[in-house]
Amino acid sequence: xxxxxxxxxxxxxxxxxxxxxxxxxxxxxxxxxxxxxxxxxxxxxxxxxxxxxxxxxxxxxxxxxxxxxxxxxxxxxxxxxxxxxxxxxxxxxxxxxxxxxxxxxxxxxxxxxxxxxxxxxxxxxxxxxxxxxxxxxxxxxxxxxxxxxxxxxxxxxxxxxx
Numbered sequence: 001x002x003x004x005x006x007x008x009x010x011x012x013x014x015x016x017x018x019x020x021x022x023x024x025x026x027x028x029x030x031x032x033x034x035x036x037x038x039x040x041x042x043x044x045x046x047x048x049x050x051x052x053x054x055x056x057x058x059x060x061x062x063x064x065x066x067x068x069x070x071x072x073x074x075x076x077x078x079x080x081x082x083x084x085x086x087x088x089x090x091x092x093x094x095x096x097x098x099x100x101x102x103x104x105x106x107x108x109x110x111x112x113x114x115x116x117x118x119x120x121x122x123x124x125x126x127x128x129x130x131x132x133x134x135x136x137x138x139x140x141x142x143x144x145x146x147x148x149x150x151x152x153x154x155x156x157x158x159x160x161x162x
Contacts, residue, residue, distance in 0.1 A: 004160035008055025012046035025116025038067035042077035100154035109135035
């Protein structure tokens with residue numbers, strides 16, 4: 001009998017840059033820098049998408065939406081996450097829960113987390129109570145601590161629908 005429960009882990013990192021808005025979890029956050037990337041560089045949504053894809057062994061975000069394809073230039077990552085979740089639903093799976101962590105020395109994420117959770121829940125057709133978003137600093141250590149970039153990780157639990 002095949003397992004109807006799947007777990008996926010995702011991780012993403014983007015460098016900070018001066019010429020872009022900071023978009024994390026589908027929320028534009030006031031800050032003097034943004035994230036560098038081919039799409040809108042939403043590090044959190046990219047980690048979530050990779051976790052979803054990984055749970056069903058479907059590759060990664062770059063496989064489905066390569067940065068060599070101009071149609072994905074500056075695309076809203078919420079659109080990409082929606083497309084990834086449709087791949088999951090097409091295989092008769094649904095999200096049970098999501099837990100993710102943003103690693104950023106600055107800016108403070110706490111004022112934006114509830115909005116992030118709601119936007120992600122809406123995209124994944126889930127109740128907000130099954131979407132966890134946390135944030136941490138790295139206590140000044142590494143590229144995150146030096147304010148060179150922001151990272152995110154996510155873990156998802158999927159269940160096959162009858």
